[in-house]
Amino acid sequence: MKVVVLLCVLIIVSADPTIFFKETFEDGEGWKERWIQSTHKSDYGDFKLTAGEFYGDEEKDKGLQTSENAKFYAISTKFDSFSNKDATFVVQFTVKHEQKIDCGGGYVKLFPSTLDQKEMSGDSQYNIMFGPDICGPGTKKVHVIFNYNGENHLIKRDIRCKDDEYTHLYTLIVRPDNTYEVK
DSSP, X not given: OOXXXXXXXXXXXXXXXXXXXXXXXXXXXXXXHHEEEOOSSTTOOOEEEEOOSSOSSTTTXXXXXXXXXXXXXXXXXXXXXXXXXXXXXXXXXXXXXXXOOSEEEOOEEXXXXXXXXXXXXXXXXXXXXXXXXXXXXXXXXXXXXXXETTEEEEOSSOOBOOOSSSEEEEEEEEOTTSOEEEO
């Protein structure tokens, strides 16, 4: 499975539109200084920077792509802590599956600022998990999971994700009244 993950990630507070994090990968290999590959397991796959097999603008469309099929991947970057108290915030990123995918996730997790990036794993506690997950013909959904007081809360409704070869924008809007919207 090759997936271009994270062409652009934005977290925005809407009352005063402040961008807390934005990644465009427009500085060549500079991303390797910002993104930390977890070494929790020795067999995690490696990411590469590419626009993929098809694109509109080869430089502007670059993102991280998984490099091997049937691997787990774990990479993270830090940004300043923020609070969404009394403010709406948005998590937004794009995913492109360049081949017919039968099982794989293209989701992001927002971790507490205390995360040890080198030890990040599937068991690391996160605040929000959001994005597409595909496994066979029966599971093609957009995950939205909020962690509150150490407990994961999965959304109740089924949001189908795309499984074609095109780029798709995923947007999660979280409001101060604890409501959310997925676009």
